[in-house]
Amino acid sequence: MGKTGWVTSRLPRSLFIALFRHILNVGQKGCYRTALELCKLLLNLSPDDDPLAVSLMMDFYALRAQEYSWLVMLYDTYEPTKNLSMLPNFSFSVPLALYHLSNGSGQTSSRDKRESSKAAALAEELGNPETMRERADAMLQRALITFPGLLLPLLDKCSIQPDPVVASHAFYGPKAQTNQSKGLSQLVNLYVGRCFHVWKEAGVMHWLEDNVKKTLTEVDKNNPLVKEGEEMRKVRYQGTPMAIYRHILMSEIRxxxxxLPPALANNPVMSYDPLPPPDTTCGYTRPKSTIQQPTESSNILTTFFRSLLPNYNPDDDVNHARGLRGRWWLKAARKSSVSVAFIYSEEFTSEAPRRSMWGDTICCSHVTPTDGFLDGKNMPVR
Incomplete structure (x- = not known):
């Protein structure tokens, strides 16, 4: 499935969408570890394409579940091939996880001894607390330089008044938000709207403030990383993939x-199948019936009551209507003193005599199909 992209059949897409909504539901109930495990399952269904961009929320549930070591190891494993540092959520969440590990947090969050020993082994691979704290500071400063437009929206969402020096600085000021592309703005708004809770914890905001001041010093020194981040923002994030649009629509973060662009915000989107691919195929469409519906009926009310019976068959309506039409033709023929009624059918030929549905013999040498009673006229006699 990972090789074919967002599947064109609605049935597999329904499985992806159901899992995604289940993740949101269990996360809202505080079952963050369950939500994280479901994120792993959903990502494993299509790891190469990630059609619902589940990687944009795995870091959040890992932080809420206090799976800090797992989040850091995930980043270290896939950063060389997936460039996770180009996503604002990983750029800010991974240093936050390292910060908690350096403070000794998350060591007792496992449910049993096996999980506890596994988490301890992962923490040992990351180094001692001092090493993790230094790495956390370096990664956070790099994230602030790469995504300067995220700081002020994050502080505003956390109801924190920024320092006047930071708010008035050109690097973090309003120009940082207006200069970034629409695609990057959507990623920033998505992360701020979902993860601002984890930045309001005790001690985290002071740690963020210290690193912001250090980045301002590097910016004033014209650090090459500042120019590199600016060039990267100009080249990347041009256009938003459809997977991110689906993620934003289903997450419902204001x-x-x-x-969102007006083309998506103003048009109705089906919640059960948001933004399907252009070549989608629907397996739920009922094929058109080949049974010819009756054009005439003796009584609409009678037909309705007969349809309520358990042995009702639509074919009976067709035969019933044909029978009524044939009786009417025969009655018209008898009133005109003609002893033979002509019932036209596809099996009629002019080489051999036929019998009508009532057993009357039809002489084909005297009657032709075009002389019949299709319009209710009397049958001509030759």
Missing amino acids: TATAA
Whole structure:
């Protein structure tokens, strides 16, 4: 499935969408570890394409479930091939996880001894607390330099008044938000709207403030990383993949949905199948019936009551209507003193005599199909 992209059949897409909505539901109930495991399952169904961009919320559930070591190891494993540092959520969440590990958090969050020993082994691979704290500071400063337009929206969402020096600085000021592309703005708004809770914890905001001041010093020194981040923002994030649009629509985060383009924000989107691919195939469409519906009926009310019976068959309506039409033709023929009624059918030929549905012999040498009673006229006699 990973090789074919967002599947064109609605049935597999329904499985993806159902899992995604289940993740949101269990996450809202505080079952963050369950939501994280479901994220792993959903990502494993299509790891190469990630049609619902589940990687944009795995870091959030890992932080809420206090799976800090797992999040850091995930980043270290896939960063060389997936460039996870280009996503704002991983750029900010991974240093936050390292910060908690350096403080000794998350070591007792496992449910049993086996999980606890596994988490301890992962923490040992990351180094001692001092090493993890240094790495957390370096990664956070790199994230602030790469995505300067995220700081002020994050502080505003956390109801924190920024320092006047930071708010008035050209690097973090309003120009940082207006200069970034629409695609990057959507990623920033999505992360801020979902993860601002984890930045309001005790001690985290002071740690963020210290690193912001250090980045301002590097910016004033014209650090090459500042120029590199600016060039990267100009080249990347040009256009938003459809997977991110689906993720934003299904997550229903106001700050993210408000930044959607008008073509998506103003048009109705089906919640059960948001933004299907152009070549989608629907397996639920009922094929058209080949049974010819009756054009005439003796009584509409009678037909309705007969349809309520358990042995009702639509074919009976067709035969019933044909029988009524044939009786009417025969009655018209008898009133005109003609002893033979002509019932036209596809099996009629002019070489051999036929019998009508009532057993009357039809002489084909005297009657032709075009002389019949299709319009209710009397049969001509030759």
